[in-house]
Amino acid sequence: MPKKILVVDDDFNILKLIAIRLKANNYDVVTASDGLYAIKKVYEDKPDLIILDIEMPVGGGMGVFKNLKMNTETMLIPVIFITAYPSEEMQSKVLEMGAEDFITKPFNADELMAKVRKALGENIEKKDANGGQSG
């Protein structure tokens, strides 16, 4: 059964592109474009991983993250933060708070997939949708 990933980003294009990339790598993908809807989807769909944009106007990424970490049902779901403004303090802060990893926009697709596989405890060297080796 394919692993399920929830992608949360207020930019529709980025949301769509990440979803396409993940589906091409045989993951099930659920999307949300704001924090409030994202929390709802977490409880409904119980994803194995969450890719979460930090900078969102409605229900920011940090708020969603804190909410998930306070709840026993959701606190163990790994979260990869995605941001366009990678300050060192923010990176250290979110990793200390328990985030699995951090990715900066614009991201490299190989780097994204490597971090997704690592967060899901999968072998990083994995065949991609086109049969080529990637990682």
Add this chain to the structure above:
Amino acid sequence: MEDKTKEELIEEMRVLKTRIADIQDLECKYKSAEIELKKAKEELEVETWGLAKTNEAIKFIYKELDKKNKELQTLDKLKTNFISTASHELRTPLTTIIESISQVLDEIHGKITAEQREFLSICLEDVDRLSRLVNDLLDISKIEAGRFKLTKQQVDIVSLAKMVSVLFHPKAKSIGLELRENFCSQTAMAYVDKDSVIRVFTNLISNALKFTDKGYIEILVMDKPTCVECCISDTGRGISEEDMPRVFGEFEEFGNREGVREKGTGLGLSICKRIIELHQGEIWAESTLNKGTKFIFTLPKYTENKIQEE
């Protein structure tokens, strides 16, 4: 009444005259003192007026300083907001462009022809360059706004240089260049921000690879008594004497750029200079046209005193 003698009367008159003279003398002194007092009072009034004016001027200056301080705080906040807003507004569309092109190149949306691959690769190359330019511009903004924070720690520059060198070996080999290492000691401990120094090494080695057609690039690290001195030298095209003053300038292009392998952002050397200066080090270049170039920089040594000073 007793009749007074003539002598007694003369004596009384003499005493009276003396007393009158004394009184006149006192009167004179009193008048002088009065004049002095009046003068002192006038001077005091002038001084008081002067102090009041000075006080007014000081209050005005404080008010102006307060106003300027608030303006500076607003500017400071605007700078920080600009950096984070510009970062977000530039990086978000770049993400969309890079990922869209990558997905087509990865044939996620169907097969593509060799010609389509060629043109899309050109697009991706330039968008990657644009992305690096955005990163460099934002870093320069951060440095200028005083927002570029250094996290200093004890770092072995020899190990750091070896690590960076390993990353560049494949590229050097692929273009027929030798990448040499020359470490004058086993270790060279410096007190630096590790990521920033890696950036300096990376920028300088990348530049050397770009502008060297044949021969080698050498990475040298020397543990000197007062600093750690590093040098990236090459047998490349060199820089002319008239271009040397512009070497660390922003967006400066000079020399023979024909056949240069990769387009840079024009900010790499400027960022190197700023990073080294933030570490209170020095950076300079020495070059001979058509023979090669050396970029030399110094880093503060790690000592217990250094940490206490900081």
